[in-house]
Amino acid sequence: MNSSDLIDALRAKAAVVSPQLAPDRLLAFVRHYLDRRDNYLAVLKDHPAPIYLQESxxxxxxxxxxxxxxxxxxxxxxxxxxxxxxxxxxxxxxxxxxxxxxxxxxxxxxxxxxxxxxxxxxxxxxxxxxxxxxxxxxxxxxxxxxxxxxxxxxxxxxxxxxxxxxxxxxxxxxxxxxxxxxxxxxxxxxxxxxxxxxxxxxxxxxxxxxxxxxxxxxxxxxxxxxxxxxxxxxxxxxxxxxxxxxxxxxxxxxxxxxEWLTAAGTPEGKLRETLDLPAGGCDAHYHxxxxxxxxxxxxxxxxxxxxxxxxxxxxxxxxxxxxxCNDAVHLLLSVVDKKAPDLVITDAGTNTIGWERFETDYFPVLNLTRPSLEEKPCHVLGSLCTPHDVWGYTYFGSDILPGDILMIPTQGAYTYSLRQTFIKPLPCVITI
CATH class of the missing domain: 3.20.20.10 (Alanine racemase)
Incomplete structure (x- = not known):
């Protein structure tokens, strides 16, 4: 196989599509946590964001x-x-x-x-x-x-x-x-x-x-x-x-x-990036x-x-x-800055979970302050001095503004244990 044939074969492989996350499954997951938003927001009255929230x-x-x-x-x-x-x-x-x-x-x-x-x-x-x-x-x-x-x-x-x-x-x-x-x-x-x-x-x-x-x-x-x-x-x-x-x-x-993935987390997405092609859209979630x-x-x-x-x-x-422990711990953050209609900065960075997880793993970002089952494109980024400080590329909410409380659910496994004191202090742990 010559180099041209190899490139064609790789491009064909990159066109393969991993199974997508069913919208009804995603919405049921989001609804479960939005239905309990008052409980989560009540915790912040005594313990302001950012926090790790443990559910015993x-x-x-x-x-x-x-x-x-x-x-x-x-x-x-x-x-x-x-x-x-x-x-x-x-x-x-x-x-x-x-x-x-x-x-x-x-x-x-x-x-x-x-x-x-x-x-x-x-x-x-x-x-x-x-x-x-x-x-x-x-x-x-x-x-x-x-x-x-x-x-x-x-x-x-x-x-x-x-x-x-x-x-x-x-x-x-x-x-x-x-x-x-x-x-x-x-x-x-x-x-x-x-x-x-x-x-x-x-x-x-x-x-x-x-x-x-x-x-x-x-x-x-x-x-x-x-x-x-x-x-x-x-x-x-x-x-x-x-x-x-x-x-x-x-x-x-x-x-x-x-396992929920972004386009960049799928085999074909990684291959597309190797071929200098876009991994895929931010609204595509895989399962x-x-x-x-x-x-x-x-x-x-x-x-x-x-x-x-x-x-x-x-x-x-x-x-x-x-x-x-996966489903027993969540992260609650607040929006510090809105730099563009599709770009916000939060008050905590991914040093709280220890690795650049959300460039490849998908977890919905929920705006508890302005809840909605509609998912909107937006770069939701942390406040660390690195471009890899990513929470997600979309959020569920009617809008997103400074002061809003965001939730990243089900972060109990291999996140708290991997946290690191890098640039910013770590959130406190609140148990309910």
């Missing part, structure tokens, strides 16, 4: 729904909230009171979990330092360490012996031994060797396995690995299978609304659908019963993060 009831409802979905389908199941998805102590505290354990991935998160009184903690993540491992071993009555490598096993074994403490452990299995995801865990093919190596350390009780696939819009990636794991377990000696007390299938469950949690529970439970529980009688653990 949303967290509790999510916890109840997830537990019900899986407990109805599996004989023994446990839940651990992934603290990294939202590290505000109130969120983890609500989950503990709902009967969840906590999944932590650093010494800092472990200290938070211990300080909150969490009685059931799994400590995962690569590159644990000796200080972090020592903290975990010193709380062996509350912590299970999910080892990430043979090197970590070699560090933890002697440490536990020196501390004269027996600690329950698991090992993380890599779901993709190529590319950047090989950072996590050990290849499944090395599990028998890892089990043999762990036997050399009498203070380590290897009691479980863990794996994690991320950004799961459907249960298909998890089911594929469950099949692989089941085949390996079936071939292992009965004595080894008997010592497995838990299998942790991780998290990564995408919120039910699915990658997600499976409801009940659908995840049904499909995963069937796979677990077929491929895992036939070989191992154990508890199944889950580590939901994004699915739990």
């Amino acid at each position: 009831e949303v967290l509790r409802n999510r916890a109840v729904r997830m537990k019900r979905a899986f407990e109805d389908r599996l004989p023994e199941v446990a839940f651990y909230f992934a603290v990294k998805s939202n590290n505000h102590p109130h969120v983890a505290g609500v989950m503990i009171r709902q009967g969840f354990g906590l999944d932590v991935s650093s010494g800092q998160e472990l200290e938070t979990a211990l300080g909150l009184g969490a009685a059931d903690i799994v400590f995962s993540g690569p590159g644990k330092t000796l200080e972090e491992l020592r903290l975990a071993v010193s709380h062996a009555d509350r912590v299970v360490i999910l080892m990430d490598s043979f090197g970590e096993l070699a560090r933890l074994g002697p440490l536990a012996a020196d501390m004269d403490t027996t600690i329950r452990c698991g090992v993380r299995l890599s779901v993709n031994p190529t590319g950047l995801w090989r950072k996590f865990g050990i290849p499944l093919t090395e599990l028998p060797a890892f089990v043999a190596a762990a036997c050399r350390y009498p203070r380590l009780r290897l009691a479980g396995l863990q794996f994690h696939t991320s950004w799961n819009l459907s249960p298909a990636p998890q089911i594929a690995f469950i099949r692989e794991l089941g085949a390996v377990l079936a071939a292992m000696p009965a004595a080894v299978r008997k010592q497995i007390e838990f299998i942790d299938i991780g998290g990564g469950y995408w919120p039910e609304q699915g 990658l659908p997600s499976t409801p949690i009940e659908g995840f529970a049904e499909a995963l439970s069937a796979a677990i019963r077929t491929h895992l529980l036939t070989s191992v009688a154990c508890r199944i653990c889950l580590e939901p993060g994004r699915w739990i």
Whole structure:
């Protein structure tokens, strides 16, 4: 293929259209929050914008729904909230009171979990330092360490012996031994060797396995690995299978609304920009659908019963993060300046969420002061000294003026945890 043919092929590929977000789905989402605008605006009487607004009831409802979905389908199941998805102590505290354990991935998160009184903690993540491992071993009555490598096993074994403490452990299995995801865990093919190596350390009780696939819009990636794991377990000696007390299938469950994208966030939009073409119009919104949690529970439970529980009688653990906290936190901002009919500046920037999310991800901007179900074009930008400080390219409202209160809903996952003190101060957190 010559260069001209390649360019023609790329241009044809760029013309492919991702599935668009259905207008009725979008309007139902917007209406849900505009119907509650008085509740949100009332909070600002005592706490002026900008703020993070946490809704405790949303967290509790999510916890109840997830537990019900899986407990109805599996004989023994446990839940651990992934603290990294939202590290505000109130969120983890609500989950503990709902009967969840906590999944932590650093010494800092472990200290938070211990300080909150969490009685059931799994400590995962690569590159644990000796200080972090020592903290975990010193709380062996509350912590299970999910080892990430043979090197970590070699560090933890002697440490536990020196501390004269027996600690329950698991090992993380890599779901993709190529590319950047090989950072996590050990290849499944090395599990028998890892089990043999762990036997050399009498203070380590290897009691479980863990794996994690991320950004799961459907249960298909998890089911594929469950099949692989089941085949390996079936071939292992009965004595080894008997010592497995838990299998942790991780998290990564995408919120039910699915992934909403701007044109620039779609594959064809990115390709169009590479070809120096416009990515697409600001009024075009795209939708990658997600499976409801009940659908995840049904499909995963069937796979677990077929491929895992036939070989191992154990508890199944889950580590939901994004699915739990995504809808529980919103950002409330105010308009500071209107520089043109289609350009406004707000009093907070995207340092509040930590990354340039809204250049590719779409979330509706709602004008709570002048509410309307009509979406209008406008560059809604933050006040940071960078052009990438973008909230959106449209807003829902009858107009937009200085002093108006804007809402960016459902910003509870991987936003607060990624916030950064860049140029402007961070908003306070208000909980209702």
